[in-house]
Amino acid sequence: MPPPSPGPRRVLVTGGASGLGAALAAQYAGRGDDVLVTDLAAHADVPAGARYQRLDVTSETDWTAALERVRDECGGLDVLVNNAGVAAGGRIDLLDTAHWRRVLDVNVLGAVHGCRTFVPLFKEQGAGHLVNVASVAGLVHPPAMTSYSAGKAAVVALSESLRAELAPHGIDVSVVCPSFFRTNLAASLRGEDPLVEQVATRLITRAPLGADEVAARVVSAVDARRFLVLPDRAGRLAAWTKRLARPLYDRHMSAAGRRIHRAGQHPTRDTAEETA
Structure with a gap:
């Protein structure tokens, strides 16, 4: 199917x-x-020409308010970007039930609420595009990232199922799976496992791409109605290694698990460097 014709579209972006x-x-x-x-903030700076609304993605009431505003002010919606999420990492024995609830409420149910809210409108219109931002961690599953990987894998599964379900209604679905890129996502880490969170922060701050570069690639892929969006080379390499060279993938993950174990048993001054 060719990309949609150029022209202004109505877009809602969470987070x-x-x-x-x-x-x-x-x-x-x-x-x-x-x-x-x-x-989540009551007020925020937004790009020229854009509008702002407070929205907690875990609140059905907030989603209903957003739908009402879109209907009243825009007359509909063309693209819903379920982007809001929190970073998470840690060895499973250090993550309590409250941690899992927080991660899954935001990263999984936040996207589910968005889809449930706007799919009826898209069906009325006979068109629309759901863009769910997951992670390459939804496709490959490193050690000490159980809650984050499980949540992002759920978003990938949600998107794949919706793709087939909604295609007869003229509704497109994309799922975005970036690897680490430079952003402030590490600020949402809560300190449950300092060793693993130090590693994640180091990988985020040293990533080769920034958010602007990733965003440009995502928008281009969504314009082309691509389903699986892997905007960076590291993510593509990881996903294809798992699919086409599974023994190599398994060896790499096992080695990463051993490095984390050693670092936890014998902490060094720079555990992030040792385990990354």
Whole structure:
């Protein structure tokens, strides 16, 4: 199917006050799309021409309010970007039930609420595009990232199922699976496992791509109606290694698990460097 014809579109971005969400909002607003930016804060700076609304993705009431605003002010919606999420990492014996509830409530049910809220509108319109931001951790599953990987894998599965379910209604679905890129996502880490969180922070801050570069690639892929969006080389390499060279993938993951174990048993001054 060819890409849609150019022209202003109505776009809602969750988690749009910072990081990848802000970069995506800027990409869409910069080309003249009608963008509603949402986030947890009562107020936030948004790109010129965009609007803002507070939205807690775990609140059905907030989602209903966003739908009402979209209907009243925009007359509909073309692209819903379920981007809001929290970073998480840690060895499973250090993660309590509250940690799992927080991660799954935001990273999984946040996307589910968005889809449930706007799919009826998309069906009425006979068109629409769901963009669910997952992670390469939804496709490959490193050690000491159980809650994050499980949540992002659920978002990939949700997207794949919806792709087949909604295609007869003219609704497109994309799932975005980046690897580490430079953003403020590490700020949502809670300190449950300092060793693993130090590693994640190091990988985020040293990543070769920034949020703006990833956002530009995501918008281009969504324009092309691509389902699986792997915007960076590291993510593509990891996903294809698991699929085509499984023994190599398994050896790599086992080695990573052993490095984390050694670092936990014999902490060094730079455990992030040792385990990354």
